[in-house]
Amino acid sequence: MLSKASGSRYEALYIVALHMGLRRGEILALIWDDLNLDAGTLSVKRSLDVDGTFKAPKNPASRRTLKLTVGALEALKAHRVRQNEARLVAGAGWKDHNLVFPNTIGKPMNAGNFYRRAFQPLLERAGLANKGFTFHSLRHTFATTLADKGIHPAAAQKMLGHSDVRMTLKIYTHTTDGMQDAAIDALENAFGGGPTAGAVNV
Numbered sequence: 137m138l139s140k141a142s143g144s145r146y147e148a149l150y151i152v153a154l155h156m157g158l159r160r161g162e163i164l165a166l167i168w169d170d171l172n173l174d175a176g177t178l179s180v181k182r183s184l185d186v187d188g189t190f191k192a193p194k195n196p197a198s199r200r201t202l203k204l205t206v207g208a209l210e211a212l213k214a215h216r217v218r219q220n221e222a223r224l225v226a227g228a229g230w231k232d233h234n235l236v237f238p239n240t241i242g243k244p245m246n247a248g249n250f251y252r253r254a255f256q257p258l259l260e261r262a263g264l265a266n267k268g269f270t271f272h273s274l275r276h277t278f279a280t281t282l283a284d285k286g287i288h289p290a291a292a293q294k295m296l297g298h299s300d301v302r303m304t305l306k307i308y309t310h311t312t313d314g315m316q317d318a319a320i321d322a323l324e325n326a327f328g329g330g331p332t333a334g335a336v337n338v
Contacts, residue, residue, distance in 0.1 A: 137258065137262040137264060137269075138151065139262075140258055140261040141258055145254075146237070146250075146254050146258075148208075148211040148212055148214065148215035148237075149215075150274065151207055151208055152212065153278075154278060155207055156178060156208055157278035157296050158180065159183065159198075159297075160247060161183035161185060163237060164244070164245050165183050165184040165235075167234040167235055168216070170236070171212065173209065173213060176203060176204045177202065177203055178201070178204055179199075179200070180193060180198060180200050180201075181193070186248070190244075194297070194299075195299040197293075199297075202295060212236070215236070223242065226242070229241055230242045255271055276307065279292060279307040279308075280307060282295070289304045292304050292307075292308070
């Protein structure tokens with residue numbers, strides 16, 4: 137999907153969604169003041185609702201500051217350059233709201249229009265249109281990747297902005313075969329390859 141999005145207007149949006157695990161409303165509500173590209177951080181402070189209004193994040197835990205991956209940082213830097221060029225082309229037609237991912241004239245993006253005009257066609261180009269893939273799948277992929285890499289659920293909870301670690305653990309229960317193999321290897325290393333003399337049954 138990312139390869140098909142390469143060079144597109146929303147390439148950075150998809151990269152941020154996948155690399156940082158943000159909800160769609162959180163991404164569309166980002167303003168440039170929420171980013172510190174020198175420090176490489178992103179702060180979630182609000183969400184753009186489907187009705188076009190800005191609201192507080194989903195829950196208090198959703199207010200969070202995240203360290204950007206190198207990929208997300210570079211994508212955002214390139215995106216800012218492209219956006220400045222688009223602003224110059226639009227001239228007086230640009231309605232500046234300081235949004236990181238506005239519509240074509242700088243105003244808050246309509247989530248439905250974005251899905252129909254940009255995301256759905258991207259899924260079709262990537263061969264994912266009939267695979268049950270949604271924008272939320274990017275966030276889910278982020279979460280399961282954390283699990284696959286052995287990141288502690290408490291750390292994942294903070295990164296995802298979950299109010300309850302049980303929600304994070306529900307995602308973590310979708311283990312892959314590779315994760316189970318790693319668990320068995322860990323047990324083998326801890327307890328040895330088989331019964332030992334003097335072992336106590338418990």
